[in-house]
Amino acid sequence: MTDQSQDKIIQLGKYKVKVVRNLCIGAASCVAISPDTFVLDGQKKAVIQEGSQDVPENILMAAQSCPTAAILITNTETGEQVWPS
Amino acid sequence: MTLPELTTPCSPTWCPGCGNLPIWAAFKNAAVAQGWDNTNTALVAGIGCHGHLVNFTKLTALEGLHGRALPVACGLKLANHALNVFVFTGDGDCFGEGGNHLLHTARRNHDLTVLMHDNGLYALTTGQTSPLSPHGFTTKSTPQGNPDEPLNPLAIAIAAGATFVARAYAGDIPTLTQLIIAAQQHRGFAFVDVLQPCTTYNKQFTHQFFQENTYQLDSAYDPTNKLAAYAKAQDFGLKNIPLGLIYRGEKPCYEAQIPQIQTTPLVRQSLVRDNLAQLFKTYT
Numbered sequence: 083m084t085d086q087s088q089d090k091i092i093q094l095g096k097y098k099v100k101v102v103r104n105l106c107i108g109a110a111s112c113v114a115i116s117p118d119t120f121v122l123d124g125q126k127k128a129v130i131q132e133g134s135q136d137v138p139e140n141i142l143m144a145a146q147s148c149p150t151a152a153i154l155i156t157n158t159e160t161g162e163q164v165w166p167s
Numbered sequence: 168m169t170l171p172e173l174t175t176p177c178s179p180t181w182c183p184g185c186g187n188l189p190i191w192a193a194f195k196n197a198a199v200a201q202g203w204d205n206t207n208t209a210l211v212a213g214i215g216c217h218g219h220l221v222n223f224t225k226l227t228a229l230e231g232l233h234g235r236a237l238p239v240a241c242g243l244k245l246a247n248h249a250l251n252v253f254v255f256t257g258d259g260d261c262f263g264e265g266g267n268h269l270l271h272t273a274r275r276n277h278d279l280t281v282l283m284h285d286n287g288l289y290a291l292t293t294g295q296t297s298p299l300s301p302h303g304f305t306t307k308s309t310p311q312g313n314p315d316e317p318l319n320p321l322a323i324a325i326a327a328g329a330t331f332v333a334r335a336y337a338g339d340i341p342t343l344t345q346l347i348i349a350a351q352q353h354r355g356f357a358f359v360d361v362l363q364p365c366t367t368y369n370k371q372f373t374h375q376f377f378q379e380n381t382y383q384l385d386s387a388y389d390p391t392n393k394l395a396a397y398a399k400a401q402d403f404g405l406k407n408i409p410l411g412l413i414y415r416g417e418k419p420c421y422e423a424q425i426p427q428i429q430t431t432p433l434v435r436q437s438l439v440r441d442n443l444a445q446l447f448k449t450y451t
Contacts, residue, residue: 085248107375
């Protein structure tokens with residue numbers, strides 16, 4: 083089990099986005115897909131940039147590109163976790 | 168150009184965690200930082216997963232036959248040597264089908280920037296050994312383990328005559344971005360071996376493996392010492408994979424030695440409509 087209690091949740095448009103740091107391996111796939119939303123910090127872990135203007139489809143694709151499914155996305159309009167589905 | 172302007176509407180089709188994604192990101196970062204656009208830059212790719220990069224990047228691009236990216240790039244550069252020409256190739260494309268082309272493009276020191284996406288196998292065809300796969304490596308084509316020893320890409324590039332030889336890890340986007348810029352600014356054949364995890368077919372060279380076993384060369388290392396560079400190129404093992412500029416040499420690039428293009432790129436020259444009758448008479 084991973085401790086997700088310290089992982090920040092950021093609201094971006096209709097999505098709540100969270101990076102589970104213990105799962106992130108720094109593959110940087112999310113950074114490649116949505117550089118406006120994700121950057122790697124000094125520990126080579128993905129962090130979310132507040133205020134990202136990227137479109138929801140691209141943010142979702144960035145999450146789907148993660149090899150360890152470390153990015154969780156919830157649609158706050160429906161309450162549904164859309165990724166991992 | 169901005170990052171969004173450099174991206175085509177085609178969504179990347181690479182696998183989750185594929186090392187092509189951060190290589191693509193680093194190249195785009197470098198392009199934005201340096202102002203590479205359709206007025207000054209062209210891309211050439213070979214065949215393989217890496218080749219999809221040109222479909223997702225909104226820059227003029229050609230895709231060669233398997234292993235033939237380099238001769239296409241040489242022709243492009245000779246036709247218009249004012250262009251920045253980038254070559255994207257894979258380890259199979261570059262050292263399998265294209266090995267001969269690599270040797271002679273490096274030997275002639277063509278002014279090209281080559282990024283070799285090195286995932287240690289043929290991934291587009293679902294995972295067969297490439298000339299860079301490790302000895303004993305198990306794949307679909309070598310179920311009992313690879314009986315062949317891998318080629319050493321850096322040592323071969325140095326020996327063949329490349330004048331900028333470097334290695335990077337795909338997942339370190341900031342460092343790779345700077346290395347791509349440095350490679351492009353070098354006048355001559357710049358070869359960058361980009362260690363790239365294939366999350367689907369290569370379970371040995373993972374992101375974790377590269378993060379735990381690579382290190383950046385520091386300022387104490389002298390990349391202008393060719394023999395030391397050749398020795399450094401031999402290092403590839405646990406906790407011992409050097410990254411950074413391995414070798415930098417100085418010699419004129421091929422394009423600087425062709426008299427016909429010293430004042431004007433070939434593409435901007437007028438066609439010469441000579442009468443060939445006298446030549447035919449002389450040689451027939």
